[in-house]
Amino acid sequence: MRERTAGPSPTWRAEPTSTAALPSSAPPPPVPTAPGDPARFDTAREQLKRLEVRGWDRTADFKRSQFGKAWSDDVDVEFGHNGCNTRDDILRRDLKNLVVRPRTCYAQTGTLVDPYTGETIAFTRGPDTSNAVEIDHVVALADAWYKGARSWDPQRRLDFANDPRNLLAVSPKANFDKAFRDAASWIPPNQAFRCDFVARQIEVKTAYGLWLAAKEKKAMEAVLARC
Structure with missing residues (x-):
């Protein structure tokens, strides 16, 4: 997610002049999770019952730097240490009609159907187009910080910030509108994706032991009741 307190992470950089730092062959595109699985929603409802409800931990203010270098490959989560940065991994996973630049990690062109809005976006890699x-953090980094992540060690926070389970390619406007909000104050305008969105937030919070605010839990229950 583009955290307002820290500004957006870079979305484009010039390619290296040498291929030495690139993989000898591009890794295969990651496979996206299929949406709309009823079993997933049943699991989310059960997980939601077990998540702790607490107030926000405001002992220290959130800073983006507390979660390490943006889009680092030096992580112990899926796609970590594959020679590609996390943004490129997620673009290759989420874009349709994907064209990857040969022997690189770079999505050159593709099409995104933004899960948050349903909008179709043409993607072309470049300084003025990328x-x-x-890439949005489904559970925002600031939300995680105030609901358990403050006590984590730096590597766990870096892993969280680059965990593909918590990342989606989306439109800039949707990313900005969501910002650091939890489900109590923001859910996707695309109604067809709301169940998957809430289920994914619950899965991530369960995996990392993050807690919920009371209003957040009620909002999640209301969405899942219609799934």
Whole structure:
């Protein structure tokens, strides 16, 4: 997610002049999770019952730097240490009609159907065009910080910030509108994705032992009741 307190992470950088730092062959595109699985929603409802409800931990203010270098490959989660940065991994996973630059990690062109809005976005890699698609933290880093992540060690926070389970390619406007909000104050305008969105937030919070605010839990229950 583009955290307002720290500004957006870079969406484009010039390619290296040497291929020495690139993989000898591009890794295969990651496989996206199939949406709309009823079993997933049943699991989310059960997980939601077990998540702790507490107030926000405001002992220290959130800073983006507390979660390490943006899009680091030096992580112990899926796609970590594959020679590609996390943004490129998620673009290759989420874009349709994908064209990857040979022997690189770079999505050159593709099409995104933004899960948050349903909008179709044409993507072309470049200094003036890559920002048509951004990567959102489904559970915002600030939300995680105030609901358990403050006590984590730096590597766990770095892993969280780059965990593909918590990342989606989305439109810049949707990313900005969501910002640091939890489900009590923001759910996707695309009604067809709301169940998957809430289920994913619950899965991530369960995996990392994050807690919920009381209003957040009620909002999640209301969404899942219609799934």
